[in-house]
Amino acid sequence: MEQFIIKGGTPLKGEVTIGGAKNAALGILAAAIMTDDTVHIDNLPDVRDINVMLEAISEIGAEVNRIDRHTVEITASGIRDVSVDDDFIRRIRASYYFIGALLGKYKDAKVPLPGGCNIGSRPIDQHLKGFKALGADVKIARGAVVARAERLTAAHIYFDVVSVGATINVMMAATLAEGRTILENAAKEPHIVDVANFLNSMGASIKGAGTDTIRIDGVKKLHGTEYSIIPDQIEAGTFMCMAAATRGNLLIKNVIPKHLESITAKLIEMGNEVEEYDEAVRVIGAKVQRHTDIKTLPYPGFPTDMQPQMAVTLSLAEGTSMVTESIFENRFKYVDELARMGGNIKVEGNVAVIDGIESFSGATVSAPDLRAGAALVIAGLAAQGFTTVDEIGYIQRGYECFEEKIKGCGGTIEKVDSDKAAAKFKLKVG
Ligand code: EPZ
Numbered sequence: 560m561e562q563f564i565i566k567g568g569t570p571l572k573g574e575v576t577i578g579g580a581k582n583a584a585l586g587i588l589a590a591a592i593m594t595d596d597t598v599h600i601d602n603l604p605d606v607r608d609i610n611v612m613l614e615a616i617s618e619i620g621a622e623v624n625r626i627d628r629h630t631v632e633i634t635a636s637g638i639r640d641v642s643v644d645d646d647f648i649r650r651i652r653a654s655y656y657f658i659g660a661l662l663g664k665y666k667d668a669k670v671p672l673p674g675g676c677n678i679g680s681r682p683i684d685q686h687l688k689g690f691k692a693l694g695a696d697v698k699i700a701r702g703a704v705v706a707r708a709e710r711l712t713a714a715h716i717y718f719d720v721v722s723v724g725a726t727i728n729v730m731m732a733a734t735l736a737e738g739r740t741i742l743e744n745a746a747k748e749p750h751i752v753d754v755a756n757f758l759n760s761m762g763a764s765i766k767g768a769g770t771d772t773i774r775i776d777g778v779k780k781l782h783g784t785e786y787s788i789i790p791d792q793i794e795a796g797t798f799m800c801m802a803a804a805t806r807g808n809l810l811i812k813n814v815i816p817k818h819l820e821s822i823t824a825k826l827i828e829m830g831n832e833v834e835e836y837d838e839a840v841r842v843i844g845a846k847v848q849r850h851t852d853i854k855t856l857p858y859p860g861f862p863t864d865m866q867p868q869m870a871v872t873l874s875l876a877e878g879t880s881m882v883t884e885s886i887f888e889n890r891f892k893y894v895d896e897l898a899r900m901g902g903n904i905k906v907e908g909n910v911a912v913i914d915g916i917e918s919f920s921g922a923t924v925s926a927p928d929l930r931a932g933a934a935l936v937i938a939g940l941a942a943q944g945f946t947t948v949d950e951i952g953y954i955q956r957g958y959e960c961f962e963e964k965i966k967g968c969g970g971t972i973e974k975v976d977s978d979k980a981a982a983k984f985k986l987k988v989g
Contacts, residue, residue, distance in 0.1 A: 575809065580793075615654055668704070671704075730768070893935060922942075926949065
């Protein structure tokens with residue numbers, strides 16, 4: 560079983576380049592099958608969830624030509640099956656985007672329901688509400704969503720919950736519905752805008768993405784396009800917290816600073832320096848950092864996907880901080896792991912009360928999910944001594960070359976697959 564072995568105590572320095580946004584790419588890859596023309600996509604993150612999505616696209620009959628790690632061409636004219644294989648759904652949740660894409664293009668889709676997830680139940684009722692409003696007959700049969708429609712007609716849809724997935728999924732289906740669909744209470748994340756821009760580059764007519772009201776004028780067909788994915792704001796934020804937690808000085812390149820505003824604001828509140836450039840930010844971690852409070856909210860609020868990483872950073876600040884997780888019901892599973900490293904966090908419902916500590920002490924911990932795993936790596940980099948992080952498969956779902964990028968900033972980390980290799984690394988770095 561692969562693990563990360565980390566020797567903490569070295570402030571991260573130098574620079575790191577951020578890759579394409581995983582959560583934009585997952586929606587864009589699904590949307591790519593909505594035309595029979597060839598679609599060329601670059602700045603794709605080479606992470607497991609993306610690679611599984613590409614396998615699923617190829618499995619239903621589309622031609623997938625991986626030009627290089629970060630570039631792919633998809634030609635979906637050969638799709639022969641609107642039913643997505645269960646195996647892919649089990650491995651990634653975002654395969655639910657196939658419902659919107661296949662329903663939009665073929666008026667027919669059969670996609671197994673995504674399983675639960677470590678961070679909460681994650682229902683898809685708002686997705687199904689949107690498809691029904693567009694005129695689809697939607698059933699749950701033998702664990703799969705079966706959605707069919709003679710034709711899709713525009714609707715005025717109000718989402719009861721601000722949902723990234725439902726906004727993207729219903730927006731996709733509505734691009735090929737007849738008439739003007741209005742989505743109210745839509746999510747506003749940068750990756751929603753990226754998927755909308757991608758669809759518009761294919762000939763869709765979408766206005767208002769990035770606001771809470773999106774207007775989609777249905778078109779008959781979509782055509783091929785060339786597109787580059789936006790930088791990943793969560794990967795960028797993860798390295799920002801890494802720099803602050805290790806008291807480093809790190810230039811984080813290939814970012815859109817505007818997408819990082821809530822993270823920047825909080826790190827500055829804590830006493831860190833954050834310098835913004837056109838396509839980069841520099842974080843200089845203050846020796847002594849102050850506590851602050853965080854409440855996760857839909858964009859432009861503080862992102863839930865940055866909650867564990869910020870909690871680790873706050874653990875190393877003076878005073879008591881409160882972190883309120885208002886999006887998912889089970890996103891504090893890393894707290895028990897941090898306690899093994901000396902963390903002092905008490906969870907009451909959806910609030911974590913964090914008492915600052917001098918430093919973490921290295922220990923063996925286990926990643927409970929993707930972002931919590933990244934947070935434990937940050938804790939290890941800031942800790943005294945060695946930390947072993949197990950279950951790093953979660954981390955590899957969303958972070959490309961995570962350990963190489965950290966090494967590139969002076970961090971002491973190694974991916975190992977045996978106790979012998981771990982011992983050898985510890986001997987080597989001493
Ligand atoms: C996306 O998940 C992201 N995943 C998540 O990132 C991210 O945490 C989340 O958005 C919030 O930003 C991808 O984009 C692949 P939601 P999604 O629908 O779309 C409730 C990561 O670490 N809800 O915005 O599934 C839901 O339970 C992952 O990269 C309903 O009630 O999230 C949650 O409480 C983790 N009914 C809230 O809305 C629905 O039909 C927000 O969920 C849909 C959602």
